[in-house]
Amino acid sequence: MNGALLVAGTTSDAGKSVLVAGLCRRLAREGVKVAPFKAQNMSLNSMVTADGAEIGRAQAMQAAAAGIAPEAAMNPVLLKPGARMSSQVVLLGRPVAEVSALxxxxxxxxxFDAVLDSLADLRARFDVVVCEGAGSPTEINLRDRDITNMGLARAANLPVLVVGDIDRGGVFAHLFGTLALLSPEDQALICGFVVNKFRGDAKLLAPGLDRISALTGRPVLGVLPYLTGLWLDVEDSLALEADRGVAAPPLGEDILRVAVVRLPRISNFTDIDALSVEPGVVVRFASTPAELADADLVVVPGTRATVEDLAWLRERGLDTALARRAAAGRPTLGICGGYQMLGREIDDAHESRLGRVAGLGLLPVRVVFAADKTLARPAGFAGGAPVSAYEIHHGIVTVEGGAPLFTDPDGVPLDGCRDGAVWGTLWHGALENDAFRRAFLAEVAAVAGRRFTVSPDTSFEAARQARLDALGDLVADHLDNAAVDRLITQGAPAGLRFVPPGV
Known part of the structure; x- marks a missing residue:
């Protein structure tokens, strides 16, 4: 098999990332050398590849589904929204500009040159490349500068599947309208539809599927059922679930309650995914002091706008709630931007350009923002357990007290700070290391006074692989895969047209 396909969506969070990951998993299990690709990704969830490039976290997840290492070519353009209605542009894994939409x-x-070169490079090295669009292909006000939906499809002659989320309602209007608003040249590459997140009896849906196919001249190539618990490595905050639930009942008498502060510019909230796989751990997102008060652990996550989100914390009284927790010896963990907020002072002449700002004063550290971004894949030890992670930040932290969180084999500090029951680290992904996570949760439970027993054998990587297998099964069982494979290898059928009813 040899070829490529683009998965577009009627809306953001329609299921593009899930479908691409599922297709990559299904093809990889069949022995196809497959790679994911997203030309342009707007997301605050990113990771660092082995060679130090920053790409969208969703593409790293899709690479895992394909059984390959992530690389910059899989996401050549990453836009990271920040303060002042601007975004940082990351090109081939490195920041190159801070720009407004105009x-x-x-x-x-x-x-676009980098996008097309990256796609050509992947197609030369892999049998199949499964591409993911962004948002909707019918953002008609942006079509002239589109490099990731129909602009890419036209330039690379890619057949396109459009996926719609029926759980939101209006999926048939979304599918029909997506096709109707495109130019005839773009319409010629739309080859079929996929309905996502269906609940109920498929017989009730059949008349609608037949009608949309008749109206558009495009087949519905699959109906994917609604499945819960597939939030691992989600792309953006639209996919945040208020409560991640419990992976399994607690092994001890108590559950462990984790509250994650839902910052306005929250980034890399995938850091808490590893907590969610532990039996008896309940993770929820919080934005009020009351929601922090009864939590056994509060996590202040990363952010793309540290100083602005620190002001938001203060406006909502969350600073007082965090200070009360620290005074009472109740556990709090800050990660990256959250860690920087917990310190004594932030000197920011680059991100917010507000200069010196007082931090929350809960950790003995000071932060100075540098012009250059740190992108790294550090490794160290915590309590004798090996820890590997990644770093994405402009803030440079100086520690003035407390104890380090991570050290080298000889005990030399590498990162982080602990003072009482408050922890902080710049390292993303540390909680994905099973031994460290277990030791950390055991200490949190002890400090919080919970009769909580940490599972001795929970594996985050095994949980991730199980969910990727579930996506592969979803695609294998509910898509017309023979038709999808024909599109990949043969491209869009000749002569595809769309004639609106009554015309």
Whole structure:
């Protein structure tokens, strides 16, 4: 098998990332050398590849589904929204500009060249490349600068599947309208539809599927049932679930309650996914002091706008709630931007440009923002357990007291700070290390006074692989895979047209 396919969506969070991951998993299990690709990703969830490139976390997850290492070519353009209605542009894994939406137009030629070169490179090295669009292909106000939906499909002659989320309602209007708003040249590459998140009796849906196919001249190539618990490595905050639930009943007498502060510009909230796989751990997102008060552990996560989100914390009284927790010896963990907020002072001449700002004063550290971004894949030890992680930040932390969180084999500090029941680290992904996570949760439970027993054998990587297998099964069982494979190898059928009813 050899070829490529683009998965577009009627809306953001329609199921593009899930479908691409499922297709990659299904093809990889069949022995196909497959790679994911997203030309342009707007997301605050990112990771660092082995060679130090920053890409979207969803593409790293899709690479895992394909059984390959993630690389910059899989996500050549990453946009990271920040304060002042601007975004950082990351090109081939490195930041190159901070631009407004209007300024971004001027970068298009340079970015599109990189997109097409990256796609060509992947297609030369892999049998199949499964591409993911962004948002909707019918953002008609942006079509002239589109480099990730129909602009990419036209340039690379890619057949396109459109996925719609029926759980939101209006899926038939979404599918029909998506096709109707495109130009005839774009319509010629739309080859079929996929309905996502269906609940109920498929017989009740059949008349609608037949009608949408008749109206559009495109087949519905699958109906994916609604499945819970597939939130691992989600792309953006639209996919946040208020409560991650409990992976399994607690092994001890108590559950462990974790509250994650839902910052306005929350980033890399995938850090808490590893907590959610532990039996008896309940993870919820919180934005009020009351929601922090009864939590056994509060996590202040990363953010793309540290100083602005610190002001938001204060406006909502969350600073007082965190201070009360620290005074009472109740556990709090800050990660990256959250860690920086917990310190004594932030000197920011680059991100917010507000200069020196008082931190929350819960950890003895000071932060200075550097112009250059740190992208790294550090490794160390915590309590004798090996820990590997990744770093994405502009803030440089100086520790003035407390104890380090991570050290080298000889005990030399590498990162982080602990003072009482408050922990902080710049390292993302540390909780994915099973031994460290177990030791950390055991200490949190002890400090919180919970009769909570940590599972001795929970594996985060095994949980991730099980969920990727579930996505592969979803695609294998509910798509017309023979038709999908024909599109991959043969491209869009010739002569596809769309004639609106009554015309």
């Amino acid at each position: 300024d971004y137009r001027d970068l298009k030629p340079r970015l």
